[in-house]
Amino acid sequence: YEAICGPLGVLQYEKDKSYGGYVLYTNHLGGTKTYLIDLEGNVVHEWNHNGRQAFMAELLPNGNLLRAEQGADTPVTFGGWHGSLREYDWDGNVVWEYTVRDKNRVAHHGFDRLPNGNTAILVWEKMSWDDMIAKGRDPNDPTIYKNGFKYPDGRVLEGVWPDSILEVDQKGNVVWEFHVKDNIGTAKDQWNPNYHLPYGYKPAYFAGPDWTHWNSVRYNPETDQYLVNSRDWGEMYIVDRKTKKMVWRWGNPYAYGAGTKVQGYARSGDQILFGSHDCNWLPNGNVSIFDNGTMRPDGNHSAVYEIERDGTFNGGKIVWTFKTDDSNSFYSDYQSAAQKLPNGNWQITSTNNGHLFEVTPAGEVVWEFVNPMSGDVPYCVKKDENPWTQIHRSFRYAADSPQLKGRALTPIRKLAPNCPDWKALLDFKPSPNGNAAPTNVTNPTPVHK
């Protein structure tokens, strides 16, 4: 089941089946701290960010923390904007920062630190609708807001804001860049100017100025390639760093004229991904993705996929899936993440409910946690959508990983000190008479597992 209302904190932990290690997360907006916790729910390290809210944070192989943070004066307020990356050392000192937030550009969503110390950053950049029409967009398309896009609160935004990747070095020089706006066209390795989410999609900016909406970027040093994914297009792309060409795309062939479609977002054509997040390279050469599954033809449900490519431009087959039979059991309609762990287990972040869990390759849940922190305050129980406990992405690290090696990782305190030990209360204890349901109860209380 997916915990939507109910107890918060660690709900389950099968020590012998879990990868073990430590979980890092920062609350998605609201909170101003980053937590490193053990799997029992103890804080082993904490960063205090002086009141700054974050989109997400990740530990780097050098042991520092890289955190995406919002600042004042963003040109756009599409979900996922942040504008600044700050790198903190273990003690919380800011050792590097880089801001992309001016009237024509804003950094958003994911980032990646490369082995050479450079940082890849996703950036929305402004383009005029006239330029878009010059690139081939049908001038009568209703998703063109030639007089500006009106947010519900009345603010007006000019232009369309396609994605780009900026790679910056430690001194802040841009050393490599890739722009969707330079690759618009109808060739299979371009972004078709007339492909977009259908008019009427909510929020409306997705089918308008937030045209491509990428949300994660990962560099592969072995192949010198970038992997990115687009929520709005239902696709992942590989961009070759040397040639600056798209060399693989997968998830929605209709986006480049190769697939079939029936009208509406819930297309029953060849589309596989419906609002994806968090693409990753895997050590075996495969890639992974969290597919939110919003408006799937067979109904909303999320899934995690591992995909094996076949060497062709658009070839890939799903070789591992995690989803649940009951769609209510696992569904986050936005954000979210999946990390394959070295022992083959997966750590999954289901953003909407701040729900983190670990599954084995066979799909068994062996650790489960629902974020008790909201705006730096611990809660024991969630009653509805409040408190706000969302997490954009979480990460698992082993004690001997480059990120944590040599650190003191002893518990400092409980994350939510005054809450019941839900894990113990929910633990299913076999009865001395065996596991058969009692015969004198017509509606036995469901057990957790």
Ligand SMILES: O=[N+]([O-])c1ccc(OS(=O)(=O)O)cc1
């Ligand atoms: O409302 N937000 O904060 C929000 C909305 C969308 C969003 O983009 S997504 O691709 O990560 O879902 C990120 C944040």
